[in-house]
Amino acid sequence: AEVLQLLRMDDCNAHGVLARRADALDGSEADPTARGVRGALLLASGSLVNHECLPTLARFDDCDAGSRSSATACSTPCVSFRTLHAVPRGGELSLSYVPLLWDGEERRARCRALFGFDCRCARCRAELREEAEAQGKEAPAAGLGEEEADWRYVDVFLLKYVCARPGCGGTLAPEAPGGSAAECNVCGAKRTEKEFLEELQALQE
Template sequence: HGAVVCAAERVASAWRPPLSAPDRERLRFLGACAELRRAHVVNGDARARARLDAVLRLCPDVGPAGEGIDPREASAAERVRPALEAAVQAIIASTEANTAGGGLRAIAGDAVENAALLAKETKNAFGVMAAHHRADGSHSNDDSDDDRRVRGGAVYELASRVNHACFPNVARFDNFDGVLTSPSHEFHVPRRDGANPPGPTELRLVAIDKIPAGCEVTMSYLPVSESCARRRRRLRNTFGFGCDCERCVIECAWAREDGTATGDEGGAFEDASRRAREARDEAAELEADAYADALDRESNELEETANRSLDDAERTRRADRIPATYALWFVRNMCPVDGCGGTLAPPHVTADHMTCNYCGARRGDEEFFRRLDAGAG
């Protein structure tokens, strides 16, 4: 992580009152950004500054005085600033960085830039999920043992610019747990990748199917199995946009026909989103997050209860209206492991199997055709 992040961890461990878990994560991220500044101002590493500038070019647009930054990120940057500066000061003292022109502000950054960086991270970071492992250390395809947790985040200059679609044409695979280098998944093809295998932080956007020339590359920011209402609420609340893709148009029409939620409802959900964006202190932020989570859980429970109460005739009616191409997409591209919700993609163009980008399950082409012949999905 670099010296600044390590120093930030030491500072956070002794900080009183203790930093909340979200603020500690923000401190790590800003510490990593400070490490890039340090490499630039102390060592003259232009590539380090270029990496930081690449993050700052991501959305949302931020004005010179901080226009476009939500109060949530601005207040968070101010809260973690003392701990960040303490960490940077410790590095300066231990390395005599001042003599090389790397003063506190030059390395720790100013309030506007740090708030902007937090805003960029909120909208663009990929969650790094905890891996599935069996007792013998091998990778597991079983999603039933434990809830997977987000153990970190990663921002990429190009991948973070890819737009969302609920019917994506690429699936994201990372190599934090060696999936891209695993022989069983065949992502690493020496004749294509050369002698050097993918590094641990490499991310690939793998085409789910053939993508016509000139078409936009899109990925799903959420599990493809999520319902229309929950998907649209999460996209609006987390990323700040309402999705009007082909799938959302179809499913919103079905929801209105059935008298169920579309995710466009205001009221409490809109209030929760506003409260989260406008939180100006830690207590307000934690309260807003808890409120939004409770609303989300309640809505999901109501939706699941309503689905369980449907009679056979209504289930048949709803199934009969699904277009064949729509159903085929899910049978082909959604992970068959119960509760996973990941997306399947072939590791290379001649592969005879597809791999889930979430749980790592592998499904052969023969199994897919058996399911298709049996009318699965």
């Protein structure tokens, strides 16, 4: 029983490590978005980071030294965490344990099945209230200090921080603090702040 409990704890706290990007291999023409999970890491600090469907962090796997050309690429195998945007002093650092573009029920089902909790982040609470209202039911009561996400913010967040490369769905985070270019943590695609603003303006027209 103790062994099973330890294995369960390991399963809930470990981070899946993505395989090396295909476009980092000499002469490869494979799809760089097709990165399977090749193993797991149990990180002393990383395992303390909670889940949220509008996270403040993105995780970058660089377990093949020199496989990325990013200015922040590690010279030795490592896993790094980057903030997506400025986080207020005392604000919580969070990761999404599931793809950001999954719908609410799919995200919550994965969290229940793999990690044993029901997500009640601001995005999920807004989705649950909307679903309840559509079904003519009473929305779940909010706990003390719980807030719901604004849908306009959610839309802009997903546009800015989810990679638009077909079939990818990775998370875009600044290459360097305060930098104007963001890099995808799955396929390595890059986008500047100017390009994002142009996309946002085009959608608003």
